[in-house]
Amino acid sequence: MAQQLTHLMASLETTDDGNEDNYTQQTQIYAKNSMDRFGDDLCALLVSYFPLEYRFRYECVSKQFQRTVFGSVVDIRINYRLIQQIVNKNSKMNETIKTIATKCPNIATIDCREMNKSFDNRIPEVLNTFHDNCRHLREIYYNLRRNYFQWIPKLSPFVTRIGSVSAKHSLIQCHRLSHLSVTTLRDVFDDYSHQLMAKNLLGFEFTFRLKEDNKHMFWEFVTENQSLQSLTINAIKVKNADTITELIQQLSRLLHLRDLKLEFLEFFIPISSLNDFLLTIGVNCKQLKRLSLVLGAQITEINVQSWDQLKCFPKLKRLNLHFNSQLIYLSIPCKRLTHLSIKCSQMNSNLLDNCHELWPRLQYLLVKNQYFERFPGCVFKNS
Numbered sequence: 107m108a109q110q111l112t113h114l115m116a117s118l119e120t121t122d123d124g125n126e127d128n129y130t131q132q133t134q135i136y137a138k139n140s141m142d143r144f145g146d147d148l149c150a151l152l153v154s155y156f157p158l159e160y161r162f163r164y165e166c167v168s169k170q171f172q173r174t175v176f177g178s179v180v181d182i183r184i185n186y187r188l189i190q191q192i193v194n195k196n197s198k199m200n201e202t203i204k205t206i207a208t209k210c211p212n213i214a215t216i217d218c219r220e221m222n223k224s225f226d227n228r229i230p231e232v233l234n235t236f237h238d239n240c241r242h243l244r245e246i247y248y249n250l251r252r253n254y255f256q257w258i259p260k261l262s263p264f265v266t267r268i269g270s271v272s273a274k275h276s277l278i279q280c281h282r283l284s285h286l287s288v289t290t291l292r293d294v295f296d297d298y299s300h301q302l303m304a305k306n307l308l309g310f311e312f313t314f315r316l317k318e319d320n321k322h323m324f325w326e327f328v329t330e331n332q333s334l335q336s337l338t339i340n341a342i343k344v345k346n347a348d349t350i351t352e353l354i355q356q357l358s359r360l361l362h363l364r365d366l367k368l369e370f371l372e373f374f375i376p377i378s379s380l381n382d383f384l385l386t387i388g389v390n391c392k393q394l395k396r397l398s399l400v401l402g403a404q405i406t407e408i409n410v411q412s413w414d415q416l417k418c419f420p421k422l423k424r425l426n427l428h429f430n431s432q433l434i435y436l437s438i439p440c441k442r443l444t445h446l447s448i449k450c451s452q453m454n455s456n457l458l459d460n461c462h463e464l465w466p467r468l469q470y471l472l473v474k475n476q477y478f479e480r481f482p483g484c485v486f487k488n489s
Contacts, residue, residue, distance in 0.1 A: 146174050154178035158206075159191075180242075181215035182206075184232055186222035203232050207239035214240075217247040219269035226251060233261050250276055267309075277303040285309035285336075291323045305330040309365075311338035316349050328356045336365040343372040350379045358390035366391070367398040367426075381415050388418030395421050401429035413438045438464065447472040 153161065153175045161175045192202045207213070216236055218229055229248070237243060237260065247267040262276070267285040271277065271293050277286075286304050288294060290313055294304040304310075310331065328334075337360065344350050357363070366387070373380070387394070397419065416422065417439040424445040425438065436457040438446075443465040452475055461468065 146170060150174040150177055158182065158210075176209045177212060179210040180212050181217065182210065182213055182236075183217045183220060184229075185218075185220035186225060189221070189225045189228060199228065200231070200235070203235045204239065207236045211240055212242050214242045215245045215247070216243070217267075219247050219249050219267070221249065223251065230261075237261060237264070250274070274303065283307065287311040287338075289313055290315055291320055291327060294327065295323060302326055302330055306333050307331045308333060309336035310334060311340070313340045314342045314353075316343075316352060321352060324352065324356055328359050332360065333362060334360050335362055337363060338367040340369045342368060342370045344370060344379075345372060345374050347379065350383055354383055354386045358386050360391060362393055363391045364393050365396040366394055367400075369400040371402045373402055384415035385418055388415060392420060394419055396424040396426075397422060398426035399428070401427075416440050436464075441466060443468055445470040447474075449474040451475060 149170050153164065153171065156164065156175070158179060161179070164171055165175050166172075189199075192199060213236060216233065218233070221229060233246060243264060245266045246261065246264040247269065248265055249270045250268050251270065251272045259279070262279040263282060265280040266282050268277075268280070268283065269287050271286075271288050274288075274293050275296070277283065277294065283304060284307060286294070286307055286309070288311070293312075295302055304327075337357075339353075342349070342353070357366070397416075413436070416425070419440065421442065422440050423442055425440065425443060426447040428449040430451050436448075436453075441464075444467050446465065446468060447470075453473070458471075458473070461471065
């Protein structure tokens with residue numbers, strides 16, 4: 107008997123029929139090399155690290171895998187690669203998508219933003235199948251290239267994130283929209299009534315084009331989106347003081363901002379204006395934790411006063427700096443920094459000698475330029 111137990115593993119299985127008097131534990135004997143001896147909880151944790159395609163391969167390993175392998179799938183990406191795999195296998199699209207939706211009933215989030223335009227006509231059918239089979243579905247991320255929600259109105263309440271917009275009239279149907287990326291501000295305003303169609307957003311990305319008619323749009327957008335926590339502004343062209351003044355006035359009103367990314371393509375005014383800009387943002391946006399600055403080729407040198415303004419950001423933890431000029435000063439007064447990423451044309455390696463004193467909490471440092479010297483404990487990349 108003792109020899110037999112060396113190849114077996116005992117575990118307790120609790121049975122409960124609702125009667126406290128009949129509460130019993132039964133000993134179950136499993137083979138020593140059986141995964142069943144670990145229980146479904148541990149098995150579910152292990153398979154939760156598998157990509158979706160691997161889960162279909164390992165489903166046949168055991169009955170325990172069949173019970174647990176799909177339970178942790180709560181989000182899925184419907185992209186070009188997935189659809190192409192289905193097409194290459196000569197599988198029927200409807201049946202394959204329905205199989206995935208049936209096996210993964212706990213899916214709560216579907217991301218379709220990486221879908222290729224060539225398969226755009228498949229999206230309504232795919233989303234409708236998941237909607238009918240996944241009772242926990244709560245969010246859909248989508249590129250609003252066509253007005254599909256007129257055909258399937260039951261899906262529009264699930265859309266919370268939109269990556270690009272070409273059918274902007276459908277925005278007004280997405281009442282739960284929280285994150286939006288557009289080309290220009292005009293994409294969120296109706297062409298006829300000039301009504302703002304996106305309000306109370308948490309995240310927004312657009313290309314900045316300052317014209318007389320856009321000033322009022324920018325002001326109205328900020329007024330109706332005081333809840334913004336993440337903002338990305340691309341291709342900013344600062345040709346005169348009006349541009350930087352307008353940015354300062356509007357961004358300083360976003361008191362809940364936590365993540366700010368600014369890309370300056372052109373900067374034809376004195377660098378002191380950038381210093382004033384950073385100072386005003388730091389004083390007003392006290393919740394800011396992440397800041398990314400991309401500075402164009404016109405800025406040939408960053409002076410020490412620019413970095414000094416960063417001390418006005420009391421909660422700043424992540425800083426990303428990208429510019430084409432030579433890095434001369436790196437005395438950034440941010441003791442709370444945990445992540446720092448720098449991309450520049452060239453720099454003096456001695457600037458990093460006292461980084462442990464400047465940023466005692468730093469966990470991640472990335473420097474990318476043409477010439478560098480490697481330092482232990484840092485991550486360096488060559489362009």
